[in-house]
Amino acid sequence: MAANLRQVAARAGVSVRTVSNVVSGFPLVAPATRERVQRVIDELQYKPNAAARHLRGGRSGLVALVLPEIASPYFGELAGHLADGAEAYTWTLLVQQTGGDATRERELLDGVRGQAVDGLIVSPWALSPAELTRRPDSAPLVLLGEQDADGLLDHVAIDNVAAAAAMTRHLITSGRTRIAAIGLQPHLANGTAARRAEGYRQALRAGGIAYGKELEVDVESLHRADGAAAMRRLLDAGTEVDAVFCFSDQLALGAMHVALERGLSVPGDLAVAGFDDIEDGRYANPALTTVSPDKAALAEAALACLASHSREPRPGRRIVVPHHLEIRRSA
Amino acid sequence: MAANLRQVAARAGVSVRTVSNVVSGFPLVAPATRERVQRVIDELQYKPNAAARHLRGGRSGLVALVLPEIASPYFGELAGHLADGAEAYTWTLLVQQTGGDATRERELLDGVRGQAVDGLIVSPWALSPAELTRRPDSAPLVLLGEQDADGLLDHVAIDNVAAAAAMTRHLITSGRTRIAAIGLQPHLANGTAARRAEGYRQALRAGGIAYGKELEVDVESLHRADGAAAMRRLLDAGTEVDAVFCFSDQLALGAMHVALERGLSVPGDLAVAGFDDIEDGRYANPALTTVSPDKAALAEAALACLASHSREPRPGRRIVVPHHLEIRRSA
DNA sequence: CGTTCATATTGCAACGTGGCATGCCACGTT
DNA sequence: AACGTGGCATGCCACGTTGCAATATGAACG
Numbered sequence: 013m014a015a016n017l018r019q020v021a022a023r024a025g026v027s028v029r030t031v032s033n034v035v036s037g038f039p040l041v042a043p044a045t046r047e048r049v050q051r052v053i054d055e056l057q058y059k060p061n062a063a064a065r066h067l068r069g070g071r072s073g074l075v076a077l078v079l080p081e082i083a084s085p086y087f088g089e090l091a092g093h094l095a096d097g098a099e100a101y102t103w104t105l106l107v108q109q110t111g112g113d114a115t116r117e118r119e120l121l122d123g124v125r126g127q128a129v130d131g132l133i134v135s136p137w138a139l140s141p142a143e144l145t146r147r148p149d150s151a152p153l154v155l156l157g158e159q160d161a162d163g164l165l166d167h168v169a170i171d172n173v174a175a176a177a178a179m180t181r182h183l184i185t186s187g188r189t190r191i192a193a194i195g196l197q198p199h200l201a202n203g204t205a206a207r208r209a210e211g212y213r214q215a216l217r218a219g220g221i222a223y224g225k226e227l228e229v230d231v232e233s234l235h236r237a238d239g240a241a242a243m244r245r246l247l248d249a250g251t252e253v254d255a256v257f258c259f260s261d262q263l264a265l266g267a268m269h270v271a272l273e274r275g276l277s278v279p280g281d282l283a284v285a286g287f288d289d290i291e292d293g294r295y296a297n298p299a300l301t302t303v304s305p306d307k308a309a310l311a312e313a314a315l316a317c318l319a320s321h322s323r324e325p326r327p328g329r330r331i332v333v334p335h336h337l338e339i340r341r342s343a
Numbered sequence: 344m345a346a347n348l349r350q351v352a353a354r355a356g357v358s359v360r361t362v363s364n365v366v367s368g369f370p371l372v373a374p375a376t377r378e379r380v381q382r383v384i385d386e387l388q389y390k391p392n393a394a395a396r397h398l399r400g401g402r403s404g405l406v407a408l409v410l411p412e413i414a415s416p417y418f419g420e421l422a423g424h425l426a427d428g429a430e431a432y433t434w435t436l437l438v439q440q441t442g443g444d445a446t447r448e449r450e451l452l453d454g455v456r457g458q459a460v461d462g463l464i465v466s467p468w469a470l471s472p473a474e475l476t477r478r479p480d481s482a483p484l485v486l487l488g489e490q491d492a493d494g495l496l497d498h499v500a501i502d503n504v505a506a507a508a509a510m511t512r513h514l515i516t517s518g519r520t521r522i523a524a525i526g527l528q529p530h531l532a533n534g535t536a537a538r539r540a541e542g543y544r545q546a547l548r549a550g551g552i553a554y555g556k557e558l559e560v561d562v563e564s565l566h567r568a569d570g571a572a573a574m575r576r577l578l579d580a581g582t583e584v585d586a587v588f589c590f591s592d593q594l595a596l597g598a599m600h601v602a603l604e605r606g607l608s609v610p611g612d613l614a615v616a617g618f619d620d621i622e623d624g625r626y627a628n629p630a631l632t633t634v635s636p637d638k639a640a641l642a643e644a645a646l647a648c649l650a651s652h653s654r655e656p657r658p659g660r661r662i663v664v665p666h667h668l669e670i671r672r673s674a
Numbered sequence: 675c676g677t678t679c680a681t682a683t684t685g686c687a688a689c690g691t692g693g694c695a696t697g698c699c700a701c702g703t704t
Numbered sequence: 705a706a707c708g709t710g711g712c713a714t715g716c717c718a719c720g721t722t723g724c725a726a727t728a729t730g731a732a733c734g
Contacts, residue, residue, distance in 0.1 A: 062459030063397035064720035088419035128393030269626040292623040395690035
């Protein structure tokens, strides 16, 4: 049975209000009183009741992270940064998985929990920007990833077009001429893959390199298995390729696995590049060349956005965090 | 501005209590009234206030997952299963990272959040079983991993001794005679590594294979970098080895990376085996042989434990979930 | 000695909900 | 006609906290 303010107050011979003042560090408390109350607090191991504080103050101290799946390394690493960073704001991170399902995404955006949370950090998958903005005014929300919702919602992301173009240029510079892309998702409203594809095409065009539909491979989702399947399709189709640029590291690891299985040498016969710079890529064999977004900055910016947004309403912001190419062995 | 019961009641021309009855599905409400109230609820988009419910009912609908770091693939995958499974109990998962720090682990076990949570799922790192049991009676707690706290706390785990022995036997059976182990953590009270070491030694002894200190490599933590460093030490020491059994897949991936870098062939010159069956291992090159714990069962058992424990107090339980060897290419 | 002021402490109310007990009404029974 | 029964609906209260406004205390000053 946890102690409450009343019990502490009774035992210390002061009013409930005074105990509350001590707990919350209100300055107008006599040192002697403060000390006496503090002693009772320690003695009874009093801990403020979060539910009551939440009800009274309207602040839950919770921030929801809404994403397709936490088991995905990229999201896991991001969640780690977010959970660490949240502490500075006295927030605790809550995980909500959508499984990439549109209905579930919609539900979570203003579900039961939506009301009990000080903010939402959302990595949308199936929902279009239009659907994202059309939501009742509840907790502040920040999107991870570039979205066409400028001025309406906050979003934090790297410049995907520039990043994809830079990696493609790297492949061209190192002598590759048949550069495939794995990871397009034409069926999704979520524009991340589209932006990466755009950067890829821009760079090919600028480099005077051939490109076309046969070099672009769609995927259902971004797991290693999808990358593996895509690579198999590409090789089975007999398309000539000397490089693949995958729009996620997981796709790249799956693709590389298949390439090696088929007896290709990486990077000899085939260069493989990824996107995300997940920890696995660093220790892959060969180590994976990748686009490295500054995940810590991404997390920090998202949290700062929420914090500033809950202080005062303002138009949506677009925050771009840095990225760099991490050139390793695979490309 | 979210609607509350009072506003719905006023608009529907009934009492607050009746609206509450409709919301909570209390049967004694006339169908006509129920429908009228429901219409207003939909109209005003009424959503029950979680804080008030929590305060009134003492249930927050939150379960905390306390672990060293969520970015670790094993924990990420486990968190995914837990978040999915929690839904069936109408729980939401909350992530608390300890960074393997004893002080922080202690804090979190009965911290501010500890009181606001319906249960704790804890993967201890630095804390000893004795310290874990010595805590004020707050929310129910279940430990992940085997701990010497039988009868006092619930814990859910695979049989680490048996699993490690089985993998070691597999290495022996496939002809290896100089089998090293990477991943001992003599400085930690947490007994998982110790149990795996025990299984390893048992199997070596039973197989009549040499073992000794020079074959057992300690690590600080379980990251790929630790595995890589351990492998380097092992090779630099000139110890003759034809297999390494790593006590986590991350260690194994780091170790394998170094082995390949040094020009060894895997599994030709060196067999590498891991523990955890994380997704990366499946697509590693070569694919990683590993001990595969049933993570879904682990998650489900942990949640069931919490649920049953919050219904009625009872002595601590020890739940063993199945595991199997996942034999791939690396060993 | 009375007034003023700063400091220290307090009581009241309200946040939104659900348990409890009770009130009300219509209908059927004696 | 009086009474009992059961279906519905309601009012009151408490959960633990904090904002607000008011009050008590003591010191300083005219």
